[in-house]
Amino acid sequence: MNIGQASRATGVSTKMIRYYESVGLIRPADRTDSNYRDFGERDVHELQFIRRARDLGFSVAEIGHLLSLWRDRDRPSREVKAIAQKHVADLDARIAEMKAMADALRTLAKCCAGDDRPDCPILVDLSTRQTGALKSNVRIAR
Amino acid sequence: MNIGQASRATGVSTKMIRYYESVGLIRPADRTDSNYRDFGERDVHELQFIRRARDLGFSVAEIGHLLSLWRDRDRPSREVKAIAQKHVADLDARIAEMKAMADALRTLAKCCAGDDRPDCPILVDLSTRQTGALKSNVRIAR
């Protein structure tokens, strides 16, 4: 299976497959005589694993950890659960932060006429409100 | 007011102030004889505006738009409201996506013993579930 076929089989772009290999998330694929990457069933399975973990919002680093646990048939489920729970907590924190933003903005927008007149509570708020304590060290990123 | 004082007055890092200037979000600051940036009251006010807009999760591009509307005393509030509402919709979309991830993962974690044994429904799910349709073109980023 060449990289294009592996990509179609897993929904991971060829670019990403090469990237995952370059950062050591997957082991270097076998090569054909003509230097094409050659993926076996196991590789495809790992790529599917990665794809689903990405769908759940895990970072590449977390996926690396999950993959190593997955490869180890004797891993304690405690470790996996801990990673998952930490990720859930991260997600919840980011969700809360974004919800606070959305709610604040919704309230302002509701008070804005949204017509031809220039008066706008949204701009008034942006130009006068005290800087909110809406800050965190948690990145709002996938 | 030099850049450090402006930074302390607004909560925007000096790095960011220079960055905002470089991308044209704020106009180039005046300079002293010794080439130090010199910020006036109006500049500080704009930086505060930017800071609060960032707190609400607006992108730099959106802030640029909001700033130009803010500077124009005759702008129709309709335009401001439209930007705000689009941003709220973006936030809501990302929130929904992240909530789906968190909920899925919470369910799995609940079924995971989290002990010394290797059996783990989380890994089973990652390695066998059909790839979810959990995708979007909306970036999950601040």
Place this chain on the structure above:
DNA sequence: ATGGGCCTTCCAGTCATGGGAAGGTCAAGC
């Protein structure tokens, strides 16, 4: 005049990903 705390510019890295160039390979049709 020396020290340390500012300031300046410039360059590089982050994270996951996409875009594209330049060149090699393969399979099908002629």
Place this chain on the structure above:
DNA sequence: GCTTGACCTTCCCATGACTGGAAGGCCCAT
């Protein structure tokens, strides 16, 4: 056998919104 077009390879660059750091200039107090 040759061309064509679809693949593959590596490499570099760009994104967004930053942060970090180096090298050098400036300012003020001692």
